Amino acid sequence: MKLHNLKPAKGSVQKEKRLGRGEASGKGGTSTKGNKGGQSRAGYKSKMAHEGGQMPIQRRVPKRGFKNPGRVEYAVFNLGQIEQIAEKYGINEFSLENLYTNGLISRTEKVKILANGEMKSKLTFKVHAVSEKAKAAIEAVGGVVEIVK
Secondary structure, eight states: OOGGGOOOOTTSOOOOOOTTSOGGGTSOTTTTSOSSSGGGSTTOOOOTTOOTTSOOHHHHSOOOSOOOTTOOOEEEEEHHHHHHHHHHHTOSEEEHHHHHHTTSSOTTOEEEEEOOSOOOSOOEEEESEEOHHHHHHHHHHTOEEEEOO
16 A cells, blocks of 8 residues: 555545636536626625615514513522422422432522412521512521522
8 A cells, every 4th residue: 555546435525526617627607606796706795694685684573672681590489389399308408409409400590489388397498589578487487598699
């Protein structure tokens, strides 16, 4: 085997016809670009999002509402849900680690407690946010709320 004998594997290389290399190539003349006009010339660049005079999509689509880039998304738990979760998983501390290990939240989610439902058992909470009513209900039962940053 010598360098001049090396060839790629059969079928691995499909050679495209070179454009604009004479009439004999079958792609000469206008080089498949058509006759005249900006698009047939060298150095042609189309304007981004230009649709040939048709109203561009960014102007056709209605713009409504507002997405606040500073919005904080929480995984929300109600007091009624917390009772069921505590019974099901045998939790006495409602912390981010416990929720993550039991597959209730992802690693990066923030947790907020809301006051929908009743609290009966005494639990310790280590979460990112708590509503005022929920905090009052938890402390009325004898639970402890700790806000995590």
